[in-house]
Amino acid sequence: MSMPIYPCIWFNNNAQEAAAFYCSLFNDAKLLESNPMATRFSAGGISFMLLNGGPKYAPTPAVSYFVYCEAETEINRLYDALKEGGKILMPLDKYDWSPRYAWIEDRFGVNWQLDVEAINSQQKIVPNLLFVNQKNGKVHEVREKYTAIFKPSMLLMDMPYPPEAGMPNGSLLFAQFKLNGFIMNAMSSTLQHDYDFSPGNSFVVECDTQEEIDAFWEALGKNGRYDMCGWLVDEFGVSWQIVPSILPQLMSDPDKGPRVVQAFLKMQKFDIQTLLDA
Structure with a gap:
């Protein structure tokens, strides 16, 4: 059971352009595959899928990508490149939690958090979930649910809110956890924001068997919403x-591929045998 997990970012038909930019940006980046529908590349120890989905959805700051830089020269280089045509949400500077940190929305609308502190892992880029407004007390619940669904999993870090924040006792400001080898961050904010999660950012779970698909579909979608083509909202x-x-x-497959696409366009949950029989 391999069960790789990786982020998918929705683009308005410029996924190839974005992938070319990111592959030039990250030193270890490698293009994995590209077609008119989607482009995949690897960088920072994880894979990314960039989807040419059109204008229906767009990424929001509710999902960002922490880049853990091991040198000041590296964070300076990334900061200069990402801010071109983008938006600086927090300028590169010293903060209470980091000697060198910045938050940038790049010119494609993708959010990046740059941190000069090293991470003890081959994974140097870590997706971050930001829970705001009425969800700002959910971090503990989120990491409990995700670490229960994905096995093996482990908690890497918890950071409670300080007492002066006025949050209920035990509320988490930040958590980092590993899901089957894939590291994720979750953080919350007491400030009011005008965004939330959207299909502009999603996470792909690749399954080898129908049993795995059935299990993750049921567990992640419970109390959420099931959509088409294998998509769900938890x-x-x-x-x-x-x-x-x-x-x-x-x-x-040149012959089978079009029939496979037609088959899965009719599905909510993927059925592997139906795809094989298409």
């Missing part, structure tokens, strides 16, 4: 795609 508003790991291979 009870916290985070979007997931539960897909068969064999799907890219089936879609790349």
Whole structure:
């Protein structure tokens, strides 16, 4: 059971342009595959899928990507590149939690948090979920649910709110956890924000068997919403795609690929046998 997890970002038909930019930006980036529908690349120890989805959805700051830089020269370089045509949400500076940190929304609308502190992992880019407004007390619940669903999993860090924040006792400001080898951050804010999670950012879970698809579909979608083509929204508003790991291979077949696409466009939860029979 491989069960790789990786982020998917929704673009308004400029995914290839964004992928070219990110592959030039990160030193270890590698293009994995590209077609008119989606482009995949790896960087910072994880894979990214960039989806040409059109104007229906867009990423929001509710999902950002922490880049843990091990040198000041590296964070300076990334900051200068990402801010071009983008928006600086927090300028590069010293903060209470970091000697060198910045938050930037790049020119494609994707949010990045740069931190000069090293992370003790090969994964140097870590997706971050930001829970705001009425969800700002959900971090503990989120990491409990996700670490129960994905196995093996482990808690890496908890940071409670300070007493002066006025949050209920035990509320978490920040948590970091590992889901089957994939590190995620979750944080919250007491400030009011005009955004929430959207399908503009989602997380793909690749499954080898129908049993895995059934289990993740049920567990992640419980108390949420089931959509089409393997997409669901969990009870916290985070979007997931539960897909068969064999799907890219089936879609790349010149004869079978179009029939596979037509088959899964009619599905909510993916059915592997139906795809094989298409």
